[in-house]
Every structure is written in structure tokens, then in C-alpha cells.
Amino acid sequence: MTTEHLISEIHKKQSFLCIGLDTDLEKIPPHLLEEEDAIFAFNKAIIDATHHLCVAYKPNTAFYEAYGIKGWKALGKTIAYLNENHPEIFTIADAKRGDIGNTSTRYAKAFFEEFGFDSITIAPYMGKDSVEPFLAFENKHTILLALTSNEGAFDFQTQKVDGVPLYEKVLQTSLTYKNADNLMYVVGATKASYLAEIRKIVPKSFLLVPGVGAQGGSLKEVCHFGMNQDIGLLVNSSRGIIYASKNRDFASQAALNAEALQRQMQEELKSMD
Numbered sequence: 001m002t003t004e005h006l007i008s009e010i011h012k013k014q015s016f017l018c019i020g021l022d023t024d025l026e027k028i029p030p031h032l033l034e035e036e037d038a039i040f041a042f043n044k045a046i047i048d049a050t051h052h053l054c055v056a057y058k059p060n061t062a063f064y065e066a067y068g069i070k071g072w073k074a075l076g077k078t079i080a081y082l083n084e085n086h087p088e089i090f091t092i093a094d095a096k097r098g099d100i101g102n103t104s105t106r107y108a109k110a111f112f113e114e115f116g117f118d119s120i121t122i123a124p125y126m127g128k129d130s131v132e133p134f135l136a137f138e139n140k141h142t143i144l145l146a147l148t149s150n151e152g153a154f155d156f157q158t159q160k161v162d163g164v165p166l167y168e169k170v171l172q173t174s175l176t177y178k179n180a181d182n183l184m185y186v187v188g189a190t191k192a193s194y195l196a197e198i199r200k201i202v203p204k205s206f207l208l209v210p211g212v213g214a215q216g217g218s219l220k221e222v223c224h225f226g227m228n229q230d231i232g233l234l235v236n237s238s239r240g241i242i243y244a245s246k247n248r249d250f251a252s253q254a255a256l257n258a259e260a261l262q263r264q265m266q267e268e269l270k271s272m273d
């Protein structure tokens with residue numbers, strides 16, 4: 001999917017919501033455990049109830065890998081269901097990969113070609129030759145971890161190298177990579193105040209912003225500091241939406257929580273006009 005298409009969907013749906021499909025068999029409604037593929041049954045119900053409210057879905061692959069082959073199959077069915085029924089929706093494999101060049105190429109083929117995701121999250125720690133293989137895929141997007149939402153982000157990411165915080169170096173250096181136009185960045189909603197500085201380095205890039213909802217980040221602050229002329233934000237909520245209820249009404253309750261966020265986003269978009 002092109003960035004232009006994503007921007008047009010944001011305007012059409014008045015939403016820059018990304019719903020995280022972090023599906024955990026211990027948290028889904030018990031009646032679904034009777035289904036042959038409970039993970040997919042849960043995801044399908046959530047997608048059917050919320051697709052009109054969001055522009056992206058982000059399965060975190062850890063939640064699928066944790067169930068071995070059964071989990072990988074459910075992930076495959078979920079992305080196939082999205083691509084067949086909602087091709088206009090941007091899909092993110094939150095896999096946080098990155099390795100030496102030939103291995104990165106295999107990861108890219110797996111997630112972009114075999115599964116058919118539009119994008120993947122990548123750890124920048126191994127540098128240029130670990131990131132560029134992902135950037136080589138046309139109309140696919142590489143979402144580099146810049147400043148993450150967790151406490152541990154302060155261990156390395158904000159430490160200074162030659163007087164510059166490491167996450168800023170990541171942003172600056174990544175702009176020199178081949179096909180850097182295919183880059184987006186992860187910035188945690190819990191670090192919203194850093195967004196003003198981040199926007200000075202990457203004014204045009206899309207930012208994937210996890211951490212509203214369960215982690216306590218503020219959507220208003222994220223929009224205030226992070227929005228650009230193209231909106232430039234995909235704000236993710238996972239647990240805050242998909243686990244709205246453990247009962248048979250789980251999908252409609254998830255839709256209510258998604259709608260609450262979408263309405264706030266609509267207000268933010270109006271204030272841009």
C-alpha cells in the first residue's frame with residue numbers, strides 16, 4: 001500500500017486508529033475456546049466489528065509465535081482475511097526483526113511476500129545493512145523503533161552519543177539509507193513530549209505510536225506534538241480495545257472502545273482544518 005492511499009483512508013474514515021491484535025487465549029472469552037481455531041475466531045470477530053473505525057491492524061507476532069504452528073496458522077489466516085476482505089486497511093507485523101543482510105532479506109520475504117503484510121517493525125541496533133533489505137520492497141513499509149513506550153527506553157535510546165540522544169541518531173542516520181522513503185518510525189505515546197524534537201528530524205514521516213490505553217499515553221498530547229500536514233500518525237491501542245469484555249458481547253464492546261478513540265481522532269482532525 002502506498003502512503004498516499006493510507007492518508008486518503010485516514011481522511012475517509014476520519015481515523016488514524018491502529019488496532020493491535022495481541023490475541024491471548026487466556027484473555028479471550030471462554031466460549032471461543034470451543035472453536036477449532038479460537039485465535040482466528042476472536043480476530044475475525046474483532047475485525048468484523050471494528051474495521052470501519054480504524055485504518056490499520058497490528059498483530060504482534062509474539063502472541064502467535066507463543067502458540068507454535070497453531071499460532072502461525074492463525075496469523076496467516078488473519079492477514080489473509082484482512083487482505084481479502086479489507087484490502088484498504090494497512091497491516092503491520094509487529095515482529096521487531098533485523099539481522100545481517102541475507103537474513104533480513106528472508107525476514108522481509110516472509111512478512112511482505114509470504115504473509116502479505118504492508119509493513120513490519122524493525123529494531124535498528126544492527127544498522128544499515130540490517131535495515132536496507134526491508135526497504136528494497138516497493139510499496140512496503142519498514143517501521144524502525146526510534147523511541148519506545150517502555151521504561152527501558154531510557155537505558156539506551158535517550159543516552160547521548162557525541163552529544164546527541166541515540167534515538168535521534170537512529171532517526172538522522174536512517175534518512176541516509178537507500179529507499180529511506182519507505183521508512184516509518186515507532187515512538188511511544190508515553191514519550192509524547194519528545195515528539196516535537198522528533199518532528200524536526202522527520203517532519204514528513206509516518207509515526208506508529210503505541211501506548212495509549214493500557215500504558216496510559218495521552219492521545220491529545222500525541223496529536224499536539226506529533227501531527228504533521230498529512231496527519232502522519234498511526235495511534236495503536238491493543239488491550240484497551242480487544243479486551244473490552246470477556247463475555248459474548250466482546251466484539252461490540254471492542255467496537256465501542258474503538259469508536260471512543262475514533263471520535264477523539266475526528267475532533268483532532270477537525271481542529272486541523
Ligand SMILES: O=c1ccn([C@@H]2O[C@H](COP(=O)(O)O)[C@@H](O)[C@H]2O)c(=O)[nH]1
Binds near residue numbers: 020148186237240
Ligand atoms: O514502543 C513500543 C513498541 C511496541 N509496542 C507494542 O504495541 C502494543 C501495545 O499494546 P497495548 O495493549 O495497547 O499496551 C504491544 O503489541 C506492544 O508490544 C509498545 O507497546 N511499545
